[in-house]
Amino acid sequence: MIDVLNGKTMSPPPLWLMRQAGRYLPEYRQTREKAGGFLNLCYTPELATEVTLQPIRRYGFDAAILFSDILVIPDALKRNVRFEEGHGPRLDPIDVTAIRALKPDHVSSHLKPVMETVTRLRASLPEETTLLGFCGAPWTVATYMIAGQGTPDQAPARLFGYRETAAFTYLLDFLADVSADYLVEQIDAGADAVQIFDSWAGVLGEREFADYAVRPVRRMVDSVRARRPGAKIIAFAKGAGLRLKTYRRDTDTDAIGLDWSVPLSFAAELQKDGPVQGNLDPMRVVAGGAALDEGVDAILQALGNGPLIFNLGHGITPQADPDHVTRLVKRVRGEAL
Ligand code: CP3
Numbered sequence: 001m002i003d004v005l006n007g008k009t010m011s012p013p014p015l016w017l018m019r020q021a022g023r024y025l026p027e028y029r030q031t032r033e034k035a036g037g038f039l040n041l042c043y044t045p046e047l048a049t050e051v052t053l054q055p056i057r058r059y060g061f062d063a064a065i066l067f068s069d070i071l072v073i074p075d076a077l078k079r080n081v082r083f084e085e086g087h088g089p090r091l092d093p094i095d096v097t098a099i100r101a102l103k104p105d106h107v108s109s110h111l112k113p114v115m116e117t118v119t120r121l122r123a124s125l126p127e128e129t130t131l132l133g134f135c136g137a138p139w140t141v142a143t144y145m146i147a148g149q150g151t152p153d154q155a156p157a158r159l160f161g162y163r164e165t166a167a168f169t170y171l172l173d174f175l176a177d178v179s180a181d182y183l184v185e186q187i188d189a190g191a192d193a194v195q196i197f198d199s200w201a202g203v204l205g206e207r208e209f210a211d212y213a214v215r216p217v218r219r220m221v222d223s224v225r226a227r228r229p230g231a232k233i234i235a236f237a238k239g240a241g242l243r244l245k246t247y248r249r250d251t252d253t254d255a256i257g258l259d260w261s262v263p264l265s266f267a268a269e270l271q272k273d274g275p276v277q278g279n280l281d282p283m284r285v286v287a288g289g290a291a292l293d294e295g296v297d298a299i300l301q302a303l304g305n306g307p308l309i310f311n312l313g314h315g316i317t318p319q320a321d322p323d324h325v326t327r328l329v330k331r332v333r334g335e336a337l
Contacts, residue, residue: 070136202239
């Protein structure tokens with residue numbers, strides 16, 4: 001995968017899946033049960049290491065992604081993050097006063113267990129398996145901090161951006177700086193590359209995309225590269241559409257993630273500028289059979305002759321059948337079922 005991030009074409013392409021450690025795996029559900037709360041799982045190095053390794057053992061993916069969550073940053077900022085069964089994440093909604101009072105002082109010590117997980121992972125993974133660290137992009141993390149929960153189109157954060165532009169910009173810059181430090185620590189602990197998840201980039205208007213999605217990610221990338229010049233960085237701006245044309249250049253990232261709505265002809269254009277990652281519809285993995293095979297083949301045909309990291313267009317869902325993932329892996333690698 002690092003070769004591809006350096007611009008090389010590999011056949012078959014390296015392969016991993018967003019959310020590859022998760023509820024579709026029975027062994028994950030078992031460890032999750034043992035951990036009690038979800039955040040407890042993220043902060044217990046022994047268990048977080050175990051769930052990170054589960055999909056590697058089962059499928060032999062080319063990259064392992066650190067098991068954690070993008071919301072450990074607001075948790076470290078004392079925003080009272082909870083994961084309630086069946087509800088997704090809940091936080092205390094933040095206001096202007098609380099934004100101005102945010103302090104980065106305890107973030108690094110709070111996230112020490114995550115660094116311990118990264119160190120353990122690098123020591124236990126096969127040498128050829130890439131270890132991916134990650135964090136959320138400032139915009140996506142901010143949407144949860146403002147609304148206090150997930151929402152269908154992040155209307156609360158978009159509205160806050162119009163009404164309280166100065167405080168919102170301050171929040172994004174603050175998150176960019178804290179997250180850049182967090183990525184540097186992950187790299188120092190053993191991460192070979194990092195991914196920035198901007199899962200909600202697609203709900204932003206033209207100007208807001210530039211101000212809230214692109215600019216803070218660039219600030220993070222510049223901050224990481226100033227300290228770790230060789231850092232390999234992937235950026236995934238879900239729903240960015242046509243704006244992907246300049247996203248790689250504007251964020252100065254090595255590879256860009258593509259969601260399943262990106263036409264393969266456009267993806268091939270983007271690949272002329274550098275590596276792309278994606279973009280199978282996670283529902284094809286749920287469907288299995290011909291729907292899965294056709295989706296895999298179309299991506300390999302359109303993008304297999306350039307630098308490609310095979311992945312889904314967003315996270316694998318809990319309903320996915322683990323045997324369908326076996327089928328996907330074999331199909332990508334050209335192995336018989
Ligand atoms: O395997 C991996 O990809 C590594 C772990 C990982 C998780 N979350 C574990 C998780 C990663 C990279 C994330 C990123 C993340 N978390 C994002 C960005 C990527 C995306 O999917 O858009 C976002 C927006 C979050 C915030 C978040 N965490 C939500 C909205 C939820 C609830 C929805 C859900 O899927 O349950 C979570 C919880 C979460 N994070 C789970 C996992 C495995 C499920 C919780 C459980 O096990 O009960």
